[in-house]
Amino acid sequence: MKSGSKLEKILSAGHFAFTGELGPPRGANLEAIQKKAEPLKGVVDSVNITDNQTAVVRMSSWGASLLAIQQGLEPNYQMVCRDRNRLAMQADVLGAYALGIRNILCLSGDHQQFGDHPQCKGVFDIDSMQLIQAVKGMRDGKFINGQEVDEPPRMFIGAAANPFAEPFEWRVYRLAKKINAGADFIQTQCIYNMEKMREWVKRARDMGLTEKVYILAGITPMKSLGMARYMKSKVPGMDVPDEVINRLKGVEKKKQGKEGIAMACEQIQEFKEMKGISGIHLMAIEWEHRVPEIAEQAGMLPRPEV
């Protein structure tokens, strides 16, 4: 075991993993975290705690990760390169590990232009690839500068992948780079274009990458036709095919959420069978309370004990 986290145990035992997401509040609101955490208990194996998601100021991801632990959840601590330099990042990894955080997801971060402080300076001292390498290096006992770490942080290291962004041919090589950098697991961008996803997984499989890393397919159920349209046109790197839009269009407004969940469950069913996919990462944005019903309907419950 690299970290001994629950997520690592689930994946290494060959179970189909199920992770969720919890966006920290825009304030020191402990109750908001408790409220979002409650429905996730016993339903997901680990929960991603986002780091100033969409470049909007929120409670720190390590702070919210600790609160998630107190709530009985295992956090997957997200860290972006936008807001801190290599000193702060390495320091935060040490602090997070010492306080019981065992999973980390290394990301570049959405550009500050999209957030609530668009005039701020983006740090990007290192990029996500280099952050993965840094956390791996620290786990192996060395800081970025080669100096020794006194008690290495034994993190289970995650990275993101977007199978849909151009140039498509290069995406699988970039995935290989992340694996070489030290990624143990991958959580993908929200998937709506299944055809492209199948092709990406096939290419990853052909290159032997799925033997080296656990890939969790990213799923975000559409809550409404409006959300689908927004995702299609406004969210960078998102690929929403017209058939998704049309299917939601075909049902009356009140039932669109239900249809969105049904579509997500169909995707999950396919991923359970897909060779090279090791689990699902469910990003039910501001829909945490509906995760149990989605999990139930997708046949993800009960979660295995490890």
Place this chain on the structure above:
Amino acid sequence: MIVAKRKPFEEIKELIEGYKKVLVVGCGTCVAVCLAGGEKEVGILADELRLSQKSEKEPAEFGEATVQRQCDREFLSELDDIVPQYEALLSMACGAGIQFLAERFPDTPVFPAVNTTFIGVNQDVGWYEERCKACGNCVLGMTAGICPVTMCAKSLLNGPCGGTNGSSCEVDPNQPCAWHMIYERLARQGRLDKIIEICPANDWRNQKPQTLIQPGYEERYESEK
């Protein structure tokens, strides 16, 4: 070259308010080429300033002078006899030129008339684009002659990120994704192996004021260090 843009007129007026004799100082190199602060632009600005003073009881006077390079003492010395006749200087050079002018005339207030924007290229007349951040550690050999530090909004060295929209940057659909261009050009040259290896964290060499003495000149400046 260094590209600059003239400040809004109201801001310039505010900066020099109260001074009755102001010398507008142009620079004949980069800012002249990019049409921001050469002899012609000095004339235009001085005229605009004079016009704005017309209704004043005691209108301020504006002189004009342009030197070949404000970042060079040899050319600044041409102003030694002129500057004492003025209360303030309004420089249209880049930030480096403005500072060197101020350093040469420490008793005279110096104000900037332009904002220095970037190191860039001339796309067409009056159209310039940034190409270099002067990071001090050039990676263009790896990236097919396209700078990811400058052209990628996140300065990624292992791009492209997941936010690319087709082949354009997530922050601006009119801005091509630097890493998409890098990929395409390296593919065309059969050199994709250059970016399959993980590029290590950069050694940012532009994080403190820098001095450069070219090889062969070290001895000459030994005593000044």
